[in-house]
Amino acid sequence: MGQWEQFLDPYKQAVNELKVKLKGVRTHYSVHNATSPIEFVTGRLKPLASIYDKTLEKRIPFVPSEQLAAEIPDIAGVRLMCQFVDDIESVVELIRKRHDMRVVEERDYISNKKQSGYRSYHLIVEYPVQTIHGEQKILAEIQIRTLAMNFWASIEHSLNYKYKGDFPENIKTRLQSAAEAAFRLDEEMSLIRNEIQEAQVYFTEYKEQSTPG
Numbered sequence: 708m709g710q711w712e713q714f715l716d717p718y719k720q721a722v723n724e725l726k727v728k729l730k731g732v733r734t735h736y737s738v739h740n741a742t743s744p745i746e747f748v749t750g751r752l753k754p755l756a757s758i759y760d761k762t763l764e765k766r767i768p769f770v771p772s773e774q775l776a777a778e779i780p781d782i783a784g785v786r787l788m789c790q791f792v793d794d795i796e797s798v799v800e801l802i803r804k805r806h807d808m809r810v811v812e813e814r815d816y817i818s819n820k821k822q823s824g825y826r827s828y829h830l831i832v833e834y835p836v837q838t839i840h841g842e843q844k845i846l847a848e849i850q851i852r853t854l855a856m857n858f859w860a861s862i863e864h865s866l867n868y869k870y871k872g873d874f875p876e877n878i879k880t881r882l883q884s885a886a887e888a889a890f891r892l893d894e895e896m897s898l899i900r901n902e903i904q905e906a907q908v909y910f911t912e913y914k915e916q917s918t919p920g
């Protein structure tokens with residue numbers, strides 16, 4: 708097996724485990740008839756090509772090493788989407804309290820949005836993976852954002868891929884105003900949060916009643 712495959716294996720394991728565990732949080736809320744602050748969960752292993760780009764940016768050798776693992780803390784990445792901005796703090800608190808991972812860094816790009824318009828809350832956690840050689844603590848990045856923030860970030864990410872960060876002026880302006888619109892959407896939804904959640908409870912009960920068995 709290749710050196711990279713061996714190096715990345717625990718990261719792959721961590722992404723899978725974190726996805727199962729954090730999806731489990733959503734299920735626990737549901738069985739206790741409570742509204743989950745997590746709407747959905749995704750995860751990915753950073754592609755080797757993106758790891759390579761990061762090593763160039765950070766001027767570090769592109770070899771599997773402790774230095775690379777420390778400098779690129781998002782090789783294992785999990786994303787948690789929430790319906791409302793206030794849910795983000797609840798999710799962060801939930802993760803801070805867990806005993807199966809340890810938060811080592813927090814970046815609040817919600818209070819301090821990035822120049823691009825990007826908003827999200829990032830946690831770097833230390834997560835122990837059980838390997839055949841014993842326990843290995845690895846770093847993973849958990850990004851927590853609303854559905855609106857996620858929509859904006861996904862679109863911007865694909866455009867970024869096309870323009871390599873060098874956006875034409877009109878696209879840059881559009882993205883800035885789209886980020887503003889996403890921010891306002893989050894604000895509007897927060898104002899009618901109770902109304903929305905009551906409707907969702909009603910809708911879930913209705914679905915359960917009309918499901919045979």
Ligand code: 0O2
Nearest residue numbers: 753757761781784814821823824825829859860861863864
């Ligand atoms: P991918 O494809 O998601 O893996 P640093 O170098 O440590 O100062 P860095 O590495 O940018 O800062 O870390 P940061 O700011 O925590 O951001 C890491 C990840 O957040 C990015 O990973 C993106 O997923 C997301 N992100 C940050 N800024 C933006 C942005 O302006 N637009 C979008 N769409 N996403 C952003 P990667 O490695 O860039 O990409």
